[in-house]
Structures are given as structure tokens and as C-alpha cells.
Amino acid sequence: MMEKNILAYFKSPEEAEGAAQKLYALRAIDVSIDRISRYPGDGTNASGNPATGDFGSLASLSLGADVTGDSPGILLSAGTDASGMSDGGQGGPTGRDVLLTAVVDEGVHRQAMSVIEQAGGQL
Structure with missing residues (x-):
């Protein structure tokens, strides 16, 4: 069958x-x-310090995205859910x-x- x-x-x-x-x-x-x-990886375990600029991107801070380079981090941070303005959860x-x-x-x-x-x- x-x-x-x-x-x-x-x-x-x-x-x-x-x-x-x-x-x-x-x-x-x-x-x-x-x-x-929609975000890669299982989330970041290391926490960066936003005051010193020691973090990958807004997406890694607010979404836990595991990004390895600047370009993916910038692209993911452009989404409305990275800023907290999304209602999608x-x-x-x-x-x-x-x-x-x-x-x-x-x-x-x-x-x-x-x-x-x-x-x-x-x-």
C-alpha cells in the first residue's frame, strides 16, 4: 500500500x-x-551585557536567537517580534x-x- x-x-x-x-x-x-x-538554534545560553555592547544582536537578547554573524542578527532584529511590538508570541x-x-x-x-x-x- x-x-x-x-x-x-x-x-x-x-x-x-x-x-x-x-x-x-x-x-x-x-x-x-x-x-x-523561525529563529535558528535552541536559543543562547550566554548572556551578554547590553550596556557594554557585548551581545550579538537584538534578536539574541529579546528572542534567544542563536545567530553566528552580524547579517543574520540584523535581519532577525528587523522583525516586529524582536522589539516586543508583535502580538504573535x-x-x-x-x-x-x-x-x-x-x-x-x-x-x-x-x-x-x-x-x-x-x-x-x-x-
Whole structure:
């Protein structure tokens, strides 16, 4: 049988976990849940001193972006969320920063999509 892929976005890992359990009941071949972001890396662990200029960029201070050069830092700092003027929060404008990726059999594809939508996911 053929396999189908599904990408769905959730507001919380708990919502995605609930959908994943139902997908496993449908005999999903593979299910993965990850937190996504438009910013690279897992965030910076080192704190710089803004008063001395010892920091990479505004994006690394306010967003925890892990940038390695000046150009990416400048580009990321130009976004409204770096300044705190965005209403999107961590998940961006939709608030959906949890990605569920699933591989299911073609025969249950429509049913799997329905399960995801009922669990609060956005396809």
C-alpha cells in the first residue's frame, strides 16, 4: 500500500500528543512532534551585557536567537517580534509552534486528518 505524509500544527505539545496517540491507534507508520521556530538554534545560553555592547544582536537578547554573524542578527532584529511590538508570541501570529509529522497508510489518510483536526490541529 501507499503511504501518505501529514504535517499539522498545534498550540501545545499536549494537544499534539493526544492526536499522536489516536494516530497510533490507526496504525500510523511514524509520528514525530517537534517545537518549531523561525529563529535558528535552541536559543543562547550566554548572556551578554547590553550596556557594554557585548551581545550579538537584538534578536539574541529579546528572542534567544542563536545567530553566528552580524547579517543574520540584523535581519532577525528587523522583525516586529524582536522589539516586543508583535502580538504573535512564541508561536507567531497563529500561536501554533508545535509541528506533528505523521506517515500513515493511504487507506486511513482521510480519517487521520479528521482525527488531527478534532484534536485542535491545523493542517
